[in-house]
Amino acid sequence: EETEREARGHHPSQGWRWMPHHLSKDALWKKIREEAAEDAVAEPTLASTLHSTVLVHQSLEKTMAFVIANKLASSTLLGTHLMRLCLDAFEDDPAIIDACNADLQAVIDRDPACDKYTQCMLYFKGYQAVQSHRIAHWLWQKGRKALAMALQSRVSEVFHVDIHPAVSIGRGILMDHATGIVMGETSIIGDNVSMLHHVTLGGSGTGKGTRHPQIGHGVLLGAGATVLGPVHVGEGTKIGAGTVVVADVPSHSVAVGVPARIIKSNKKPEPCQ
Amino acid sequence: EETEREARGHHPSQGWRWMPHHLSKDALWKKIREEAAEDAVAEPTLASTLHSTVLVHQSLEKTMAFVIANKLASSTLLGTHLMRLCLDAFEDDPAIIDACNADLQAVIDRDPACDKYTQCMLYFKGYQAVQSHRIAHWLWQKGRKALAMALQSRVSEVFHVDIHPAVSIGRGILMDHATGIVMGETSIIGDNVSMLHHVTLGGSGTGKGTRHPQIGHGVLLGAGATVLGPVHVGEGTKIGAGTVVVADVPSHSVAVGVPARIIKSNKKPEPCQ
Amino acid sequence: EETEREARGHHPSQGWRWMPHHLSKDALWKKIREEAAEDAVAEPTLASTLHSTVLVHQSLEKTMAFVIANKLASSTLLGTHLMRLCLDAFEDDPAIIDACNADLQAVIDRDPACDKYTQCMLYFKGYQAVQSHRIAHWLWQKGRKALAMALQSRVSEVFHVDIHPAVSIGRGILMDHATGIVMGETSIIGDNVSMLHHVTLGGSGTGKGTRHPQIGHGVLLGAGATVLGPVHVGEGTKIGAGTVVVADVPSHSVAVGVPARIIKSNKKPEPCQ
Numbered sequence: 098e099e100t101e102r103e104a105r106g107h108h109p110s111q112g113w114r115w116m117p118h119h120l121s122k123d124a125l126w127k128k129i130r131e132e133a134a135e136d137a138v139a140e141p142t143l144a145s146t147l148h149s150t151v152l153v154h155q156s157l158e159k160t161m162a163f164v165i166a167n168k169l170a171s172s173t174l175l176g177t178h179l180m181r182l183c184l185d186a187f188e189d190d191p192a193i194i195d196a197c198n199a200d201l202q203a204v205i206d207r208d209p210a211c212d213k214y215t216q217c218m219l220y221f222k223g224y225q226a227v228q229s230h231r232i233a234h235w236l237w238q239k240g241r242k243a244l245a246m247a248l249q250s251r252v253s254e255v256f257h258v259d260i261h262p263a264v265s266i267g268r269g270i271l272m273d274h275a276t277g278i279v280m281g282e283t284s285i286i287g288d289n290v291s292m293l294h295h296v297t298l299g300g301s302g303t304g305k306g307t308r309h310p311q312i313g314h315g316v317l318l319g320a321g322a323t324v325l326g327p328v329h330v331g332e333g334t335k336i337g338a339g340t341v342v343v344a345d346v347p348s349h350s351v352a353v354g355v356p357a358r359i360i361k362s363n364k365k366p367e368p369c370q
Numbered sequence: 371e372e373t374e375r376e377a378r379g380h381h382p383s384q385g386w387r388w389m390p391h392h393l394s395k396d397a398l399w400k401k402i403r404e405e406a407a408e409d410a411v412a413e414p415t416l417a418s419t420l421h422s423t424v425l426v427h428q429s430l431e432k433t434m435a436f437v438i439a440n441k442l443a444s445s446t447l448l449g450t451h452l453m454r455l456c457l458d459a460f461e462d463d464p465a466i467i468d469a470c471n472a473d474l475q476a477v478i479d480r481d482p483a484c485d486k487y488t489q490c491m492l493y494f495k496g497y498q499a500v501q502s503h504r505i506a507h508w509l510w511q512k513g514r515k516a517l518a519m520a521l522q523s524r525v526s527e528v529f530h531v532d533i534h535p536a537v538s539i540g541r542g543i544l545m546d547h548a549t550g551i552v553m554g555e556t557s558i559i560g561d562n563v564s565m566l567h568h569v570t571l572g573g574s575g576t577g578k579g580t581r582h583p584q585i586g587h588g589v590l591l592g593a594g595a596t597v598l599g600p601v602h603v604g605e606g607t608k609i610g611a612g613t614v615v616v617a618d619v620p621s622h623s624v625a626v627g628v629p630a631r632i633i634k635s636n637k638k639p640e641p642c643q
Numbered sequence: 644e645e646t647e648r649e650a651r652g653h654h655p656s657q658g659w660r661w662m663p664h665h666l667s668k669d670a671l672w673k674k675i676r677e678e679a680a681e682d683a684v685a686e687p688t689l690a691s692t693l694h695s696t697v698l699v700h701q702s703l704e705k706t707m708a709f710v711i712a713n714k715l716a717s718s719t720l721l722g723t724h725l726m727r728l729c730l731d732a733f734e735d736d737p738a739i740i741d742a743c744n745a746d747l748q749a750v751i752d753r754d755p756a757c758d759k760y761t762q763c764m765l766y767f768k769g770y771q772a773v774q775s776h777r778i779a780h781w782l783w784q785k786g787r788k789a790l791a792m793a794l795q796s797r798v799s800e801v802f803h804v805d806i807h808p809a810v811s812i813g814r815g816i817l818m819d820h821a822t823g824i825v826m827g828e829t830s831i832i833g834d835n836v837s838m839l840h841h842v843t844l845g846g847s848g849t850g851k852g853t854r855h856p857q858i859g860h861g862v863l864l865g866a867g868a869t870v871l872g873p874v875h876v877g878e879g880t881k882i883g884a885g886t887v888v889v890a891d892v893p894s895h896s897v898a899v900g901v902p903a904r905i906i907k908s909n910k911k912p913e914p915c916q
Contacts, residue, residue, distance in 0.1 A: 614885040
């Protein structure tokens, strides 16, 4: 893949791009159904789930809506309402389902422990949290703030990921393991960003304006990395595990330590791969 | 608010005090009902929840008991039992509901992303975890240790916050985001303490006596801050994100790093505001 | 206990050994029933739970299977299927229930806040996560990878602990508080290992081979400790809270800081006790 990308002069830090090895939306849906059908035969304990989650549905949109609704449903948020809400969002803004697909490709591209699309879609709470956030963000942009916050709260309860619904997130996102990820209200996340569990994009000060980080395309945030305040992490940069960042970090560099110091500059253009 | 406080010579590090801008218990309950009624009209998806959680109840106590019971109920802990338990606690010790109210005010005072009381009460797991802990602590003090530990366990499962029921916690507490907060058995938390997610108040040694930290009034503990052993963090002190504290920290200072070093002393009297 | 162990020349860093103060499997089951019966009388709110979880069952295996199944059951994984699965695993490989018992003893030996076996078995999500993992690992070894991953995902949702089903874990394990623990696919954990919440055993690189840590017998990993890559942490070593380890750490030493530096060597042979 690297060679393929480089031959085309494309780096993840330039933003998401569909690559020749990625599946089209139709091919992806076909592949997901094949995987589910195989697993349903091999493991009868999972057959009924795989049927109700994947095999009975007519489209990727319906399966994704079912997955999100099934996870977030509670005694106070009906699964049927949530499924309708997801389908409305997908219909109103096709960029949402496009981003769901890009994220599926990103996980397969970057996580060596994941070799099936269904594994990511059905079992990775980081993936499910990001797609749920895309629905909450759509609600927020429509001015439906109370419901957006109810979804944020359910995502935090169910997936242990707390993303304010105002946060803008790009395509090709990997949130691996995901427990404890927090992103404050005015954070902005570029494309091709990978982050591990316990990552914090936190605020500084108590004003109402921009007070959270902006993360460039292709950034990798290691486990427990903390970025505080309205700082900018440049594209293609890697922030090591446990690092605390309180100032801008230039593009294509590597930062580690508490507080962060830059140990490499303009070194490796694709850390998130 | 600062001016108001200062005019009265009051700092958060002196302990909780009801301020003129805070709502009385009756005014708070009236405001909560107004917020819920507005959201129920604006967002029909939430109407049934808002009715059963807020609008059908006659008092703040009943709404708070309903919220806690609904969140902690499981196949082995009935919601009706839990609601009865909360109401018993509120009746037996009115300081508990007073603290619930103080915490609501504290969140509105300090969290720029929160501008509604219902948002905090219904959707912030840190707030709900603290109020649930107050019930577990009441049980512990009554000698009902098995049930107190069952509640602690449910709080850890549902809110991802693990507070031993013996821990004493003051009023005006903000636990923001809250995932991964841990407080060991002999911890003591003052008033007006604010803490972010992943904060640990941990033990040292294996004895049965005091082995956890004491946190003074008005302290701010940043994301991922870890305080270990029977140390004292003085009032009004700020512990930076990712800091590891293993020794006393004086009042009104700022500590950062692994291990902590004090970078400012007696500087800013209200870090948690 | 220390004297007893030392008189026999046994240290935890030499691997798990049943000690004279430990209960036999039968005595342990008898003790668990006695504790449950006492609590059911003292706290009627818990009586029905204690009956259905402990008192109606004929063996430790059935109680353990009930606990795991009840916690992991969902709308897509039936509790009855899960209980059958656990009992199949215990029957097929008696070493699994032996390890469940060893872990119960380890928690009682090492956690000063725990003085009842039922408290650990019923209420400690770290204990429940490890025993659930043992079932997922058994499935993985049988080639039932899809179901193993479904269990891993449920453990991550319910207990906030993400352990790849391929990970090999020894006996006498304590995971205290447990929120946010992550162990990648090729990690190996020895006997008598104790770890606090937020511990990460993470990968380096993107290859498919060994890319995660190997943790020796008797190691203690403090809260938030992060060990990255195919490094070896020697037996009996203590890794301090918040430490980031990216290179081998010798046996019986103490490492702290970001990045880790070794502050004591060959000092204290039983840190996890």
